[in-house]
Amino acid sequence: MAASCAGAAPSGFASVTGVCPDGSMFIVQRAESVPCRDAKAVDPSDVPPMKPEYLPRPYGWEVFYRRNDPNNPYNLIHAQPPEPPAPLHRTRDGRNDPRVLERPPFQSGSAPVARSEERIDGSALDLVDTEVEDLVMIVELSQRRAPASFTDDGSQGRVRLARSLAFETRMREHLAGRGHASAGPVVLFVAEADSGGSFYGNLTFVQNGIAFHPSHDDPTELGVIRGRLGPLEDGSSVLGYVVLPERLDPSRPIDVYWNDRELTATFQP
Numbered sequence: 194m195a196a197s198c199a200g201a202a203p204s205g206f207a208s209v210t211g212v213c214p215d216g217s218m219f220i221v222q223r224a225e226s227v228p229c230r231d232a233k234a235v236d237p238s239d240v241p242p243m244k245p246e247y248l249p250r251p252y253g254w255e256v257f258y259r260r261n262d263p264n265n266p267y268n269l270i271h272a273q274p275p276e277p278p279a280p281l282h283r284t285r286d287g288r289n290d291p292r293v294l295e296r297p298p299f300q301s302g303s304a305p306v307a308r309s310e311e312r313i314d315g316s317a318l319d320l321v322d323t324e325v326e327d328l329v330m331i332v333e334l335s336q337r338r339a340p341a342s343f344t345d346d347g348s349q350g351r352v353r354l355a356r357s358l359a360f361e362t363r364m365r366e367h368l369a370g371r372g373h374a375s376a377g378p379v380v381l382f383v384a385e386a387d388s389g390g391s392f393y394g395n396l397t398f399v400q401n402g403i404a405f406h407p408s409h410d411d412p413t414e415l416g417v418i419r420g421r422l423g424p425l426e427d428g429s430s431v432l433g434y435v436v437l438p439e440r441l442d443p444s445r446p447i448d449v450y451w452n453d454r455e456l457t458a459t460f461q462p
Contacts, residue, residue: 209223209227209234210234210235210237210240211227211232212232212233213228213232214230214231214232219232220402318363318418320418325418325419328360329383331360331381335356336353336355339462341353350387352382352384352392352451353383355460356379356380356460357381364379364434365379368413368436375439376439377437377438378460379435380435380443381433381434382396384430384433385425385429386429389424390425391424392423394409394417396415396449397450398435398437403438403441414436415434415435416434418432418434419431443459444461445459446458
């Protein structure tokens with residue numbers, strides 16, 4: 194199988210594309226990494242139409258929802274509050290009786306696991322209110338020449354992304370001053386909702402087989418300038434940034450995923 198896939202891969206390409214017997218598609222860098230037996234390797238341009246249930250999803254998307262799924266038994270166990278130690282009976286002479294009181298009944302109606310709403314503070318960038326508004330306007334105006342926008346039909350929410358060279362320079366200086374040198378492109382995002390919804394910074398960027406899922410716990414990858422991650426009140430918004438790896442080229446198309454939605458954008462046309 195490895196030999197046949199390697200032979201089918203076009204010369205000069207660093208990946209192997211194909212289809213498994215169950216109808217799923219794969220893109221791997223080496224033939225040894227093909228995830229199934231009896232796979233058929235094909236050129237990316239010859240991949241047949243895929244049914245929705247077979248479309249690949251970013252690994253980061255799967256991990257994010259598995260860790261935050263309130264119905265995941267693993268999460269429910271960790272959501273249980275610790276039980277206080279059971280008191281002991283004492284005999285008349287003051288010694289502990291080996292018989293312990295019954296523990297209180299187990300509470301099965303535990304609350305779902307709370308999603309992280311931690312705000313990654315961007316105030317260290319020393320941006321005044323007018324500069325923050327300018328960044329929001331840059332994201333809005335950039336949609337005309339470099340569209341990169343998601344829409345959530347359920348909440349009428351929107352997530353828009355754009356690149357600002359001026360902010361990118363400032364961000365690099367900010368990171369360098371804290372010992373985190375970075376030459377990767379920086380992308381701004383604005384998430385807002387008209388009728389509720391949520392935004393947890395769950396974004397994935399893919400280009401030429403490189404997938405980057407920034408961590409909202411690491412401000413050198415993703416940070417919030419205004420607002421907070423988590424549920425959005427009606428009409429509220431959150432402004433933040435993502436520092437992409439140097440290997441991602443903003444002048445070429447980049448696939449961007451938000452939850453189960455996908456778009457292709459060129460941030461530097």
